[in-house]
Amino acid sequence: MIFVSSDKHIFSFGPDLEPVAYAKPGDIICFETLDCFAGQLTSEIQSIANIDLTRANPATGPVFIEGAEPGDTLKIEILDIRVSKTGVVVALPGFGLLGDKLRDERIRICRIEDGFVYCTVKDSSRPVKIRLPYKPMVGVIGVAYSKKVPSTIPGVHGGNMDTKLITRGTAVYLPVFKEGGLLAVGDVHAVMADGEMCATGCEVSGEVVVRVDVIKGCSVQWPIIEAEDAIYIIVSKESLEEAFYEASNAAARAISCSLSLEFEDAYMIAGLIVDLQVSQVVNVVKTVRARIPKEFASITQILEALNNR
């Protein structure tokens, strides 16, 4: 197994990345990851004003995958996610969907143990310990892109998709823009809800173990996630309307190719079976997904349908 230490990390997915490790198709890589604040928040009495936000969302890597060339697709199977014993959640005025309603900033340190996340919050008088489900997921996973994109921003190259489906047992497919792909991973959450309304999950450091592969001669237009029973097309755009439009378009085309249907028929069928869902609605660029049940299209068919070549 190839181990990539968290001291090797990037803050953007630009064209000039230098690889810090090399892997071959089929290799297993363990990315040691920092949390989204690069470990700067460790106490509930710190002020966010005092931390360096240019160090937000570090992604460990990048790793050069041999044989990956522009026009190919990387397949990244998420084999395991292990997280630190504590995590941090933040509420910050101006931050997240309801940032305008916050009077104070607040930092909560959560404890992860016994398969749960424990967060101690305050009611009017005394501390209350709340038990949340433990559902680890990867916030940032991406490849070098043709222009510089901060690691806080999602896009065609992946990046800060904040999609809770990126978890153990799923595979992520990303288009390759630069030789070697240059894969980097970070921003693990111990738990997060769809939408990420307060703009943080339970932010943790951790280790993400993946198996990488290269699909030659196929370049997906958008990141794809393969889960047990469905395939998701992940679209990030500046507005939710644009994102849903593009996700619907990709899904209707995928149904059209998979079932050999004219576009009008595929669109009707998609309206009946393709769920439109949100991943995150609080970053500068919003991320949504179209869910295609596997009984209507295989991953091979969807990769072919969305091949950009």
Next chain:
Amino acid sequence: MIFVSSDKHIFSFGPDLEPVAYAKPGDIICFETLDCFAGQLTSEIQSIANIDLTRANPATGPVFIEGAEPGDTLKIEILDIRVSKTGVVVALPGFGLLGDKLRDERIRICRIEDGFVYCTVKDSSRPVKIRLPYKPMVGVIGVAYSKKVPSTIPGVHGGNMDTKLITRGTAVYLPVFKEGGLLAVGDVHAVMADGEMCATGCEVSGEVVVRVDVIKGCSVQWPIIEAEDAIYIIVSKESLEEAFYEASNAAARAISCSLSLEFEDAYMIAGLIVDLQVSQVVNVVKTVRARIPKEFASITQILEALNNR
């Protein structure tokens, strides 16, 4: 059981509705419903240009519920949904998320049998029969509102929420604006995906059997759906951004009340456990939902938190 025939229907949820039947709290009502085209589309070779679209989305009723007064909430348990043997799906240029990409209008008549929906569509050469899951749901359920709202439009009063969670085994909570509430139900779908991208589900006529009850002295700000494991706040607004903002605000307030937390803490917890989801993104007004797991708030707590009085 009170039976309301589909020949008694309305096309708007205005203040001047006249009741066509009367029920008491605890009564069971069967609404016989027309499909969203009022039964005008029965063949694949019709043209939508020739049907009367002022007759879109008829809702059967309204039924006067005794004891329901402005400031109360109606509880409507969905006990059963039965649908016709055929349904219709439509793709119409300019209609739905991808209306700009359609060259032709298309009407498909589906057959509902053996627990599935069968839709025969065309590939380049021959007809293909596609088997879809049968998941009946209610598109329109609403009460008389203080101003006239067409039955195609969702809102605080319910209406065309096109939310697939409104199905057997769930309960819908709607605020009462007029004496008797004046409940009407229509627009059943045999199957529809979240988002309803092509702007129709599989549109069917049918029968919706409900039990009604009145919760006195509580007027919810938005429709609420109670399912087995979670409670959903249903928000309709002109833009998706506004809808998600309002749904998040309602959910954070509900968590704040239920767990007795300050708003900042409730917001952080909501970001970890409250999924933001879409119901439909294609009507004039969009409908989204915030999902609150029942382990964090009971229906009683959520009704209290969202009481508008």
